[in-house]
Structure formats: C-alpha cells, structure tokens
Amino acid sequence: MVQYPNLYVLVAKKKAKIKELYNNMNGGTFWDWAWTRAPNTDVEKQEIDSLKVQLQQQKRSHVGDIWVWRNHEHQEFSVKNVKLTLGRNLDLNSSPSMFCWNSWATGKSAAFVWRAIENKIPSVVALRDRGINLQDVTCKICGARDESAEHILLSCNLAARLWEAVKNWTKTQSVNINGSIAELLQSILEGQRSRHRRKMLHAIAIQSMWILWKNINEKVFTGKLRSAQMIIEDIKDTSFQGVKLRSKYSSITKQEWWDFNFIL
Known part of the structure; x- marks a missing residue:
C-alpha cells in the first residue's frame, strides 16, 4: 500500500497474508496476487519489477512471528534487552525524580x-x-x-x-x-x-x-x-x-x- 500504491489498487485481497499469496512449485516460488486486472501501465510494470526484486531478497520462514526489540532483532523480546538499551542511553546513576505519585489525585x-x-x-x-x-x-x-x-x-x-x-x-x-x-x-x-x-x-x-x-x-x-x-x-x-x-x-x-x- 505504501511502497507500491498502484499495485495495491489492483490487488483483490487487500488484507491477505503473505503466505496466502505464494506457492512453492518445482523448487521455485509462484506468486498469485489475484489481480483485479493484470498490471499493464508503465508505472504498474515498474512497480511489479521492483516488487519482484525486493521479494527475491527476502528469506521466508514458516516459523511463527515473535516480538523483537530494536538493536536486538535476532532475539525474541526480553526485558533484559530493553534494560541493556536503556542503560546505554540513560544515566542510571542520576538522581531519581523526587515526585511521589498520589492515587488520590487525578x-x-x-x-x-x-x-x-x-x-x-x-x-x-x-x-x-x-x-x-x-x-x-x-x-x-x-x-x-x-x-x-x-x-x-x-x-x-x-x-x-x-x-x-x-x-x-x-x-x-x-x-x-x-x-x-x-x-x-x-x-x-x-x-x-x-x-x-x-x-x-x-x-x-x-x-x-x-x-x-x-x-x-x-x-x-x-x-x-x-x-x-x-x-x-x-x-x-x-x-x-x-x-x-x-x-x-x-x-x-x-x-x-x-x-x-x-x-x-
């Protein structure tokens, strides 16, 4: 939708998941976009060529999605990784705020x-x-x-x-x-x-x-x-x-x- 807006207009299943749009056949990948019509304008053809190149660079996996933390994208999310990142960006030795939160105030x-x-x-x-x-x-x-x-x-x-x-x-x-x-x-x-x-x-x-x-x-x-x-x-x-x-x-x-x- 963002990178290839002209192709997005042509896609019939706009909320489809990636795994619903391709099949592995004879060692290769067959993409079935279910176009409402085939891309035929110069802009649409340029977008489909660019999309194919981008897809070839991606490694698809059947492993389920996981949460990750920035700078630790290859590991599942953990509080430890958050603490490591914050520790590099904050002065943990600085004095804490003197404010005491009061649940009786709005x-x-x-x-x-x-x-x-x-x-x-x-x-x-x-x-x-x-x-x-x-x-x-x-x-x-x-x-x-x-x-x-x-x-x-x-x-x-x-x-x-x-x-x-x-x-x-x-x-x-x-x-x-x-x-x-x-x-x-x-x-x-x-x-x-x-x-x-x-x-x-x-x-x-x-x-x-x-x-x-x-x-x-x-x-x-x-x-x-x-x-x-x-x-x-x-x-x-x-x-x-x-x-x-x-x-x-x-x-x-x-x-x-x-x-x-x-x-x-």
Whole structure:
C-alpha cells in the first residue's frame, strides 16, 4: 500500500497474508496476487519489477512471528534487552525524580505536577529556554517576576493567596512556598500527621497546582480570571471528589470536607 500504491489498487485481497499469496512449485516460488486486472501501465510494470526484486531478497520462514526489540532483532523480546538499551542511553546513576505519585489525585493533575518539577510545563521561561523568541517573560498575573513554573505555582500573588486559603482550610500550620515545588510536596509527606492525612494533604496540593495552572491559562488566552475564592472552591470540590472516589474514605460528607473536620 505504501511502497507500491498502484499495485495495491489492483490487488483483490487487500488484507491477505503473505503466505496466502505464494506457492512453492518445482523448487521455485509462484506468486498469485489475484489481480483485479493484470498490471499493464508503465508505472504498474515498474512497480511489479521492483516488487519482484525486493521479494527475491527476502528469506521466508514458516516459523511463527515473535516480538523483537530494536538493536536486538535476532532475539525474541526480553526485558533484559530493553534494560541493556536503556542503560546505554540513560544515566542510571542520576538522581531519581523526587515526585511521589498520589492515587488520590487525578491522573492529569499528578502528571502535570511531575512535569512541573522537571520544568517541562510550557511556562514562558521554559518556552524561552527552548528557543522560542519571546520579548516579555514576566508573569502575566502579577508582573513582579519572570513566569517560571515555580513562580506561577508557588510565589505569584495569586498562588500565595491560594496557598494561604488552603492552609487555613486544612488547618495546616504553614505551607513552604519559598522553596521548590518538590520541597513543598516533600514537606507535606514528612509532616507530623497520620499517614493517610499526609496523603490527603499531598493530593490536595497536587490538585491545587493543577487548578491554578488551568486558571492562569484561562487568563492568558481569554483575559478572564476567576476570583481567588472561586478557585479555592473549585480546589475543595475537585479534591473532595478525588478522595471520595479513590480512597477508602468515601463516607466523608461534603460538609465535613468543607470544614476539614473528620477522623482518619
């Protein structure tokens, strides 16, 4: 279909397997393409000649198909071969990602925060560093600093107000917005609380950054920015649905969640 499009048009059995189209006769191979009509134009004849040459160079086998890994085509697929290939292309001694995946947060929000930690979200600074010609890289919300991932998700005026609201809502003593995203999340996981409460606060933090990012994009592309109160209400509602659906604490009521008053 790709290499010989004119012949493909003439083939009656377009989904036939190779073994269905040839027979071994008198030590040779007889190809039966079941044409709707014989190739007769110059282009069709050139394609059939090229196809015959290509087929003569192939060794056919009656052995069943197997999965293979690139650079190890002569061996059946194995995890060992994958590891060998990755080992040649990756620095296995480099520090692992500090991000802890949280099943109580949505997949999109977790993937987003992981990318933010790796500086792979399209902040203005990241786009500039990738070679895009941008005249102004200051934050479109506060205008105080360059729009890096950590600025817009932690220390921007809007972000700072949201983290203060999250801290008050969850009755948390403090939220470290002066460090990195990874440090903020790590401080939550290392807090003096029960394991499940730490996981719940960790999920809320992840969801908060995702919702903040969506609202910033809304401001950039449409010029509309919801109030901090509306955004925090969205954070409460979305994180509540996540915990209800993904944890064993499905009995928590909405009022208990809004008051953040429940026993884990």
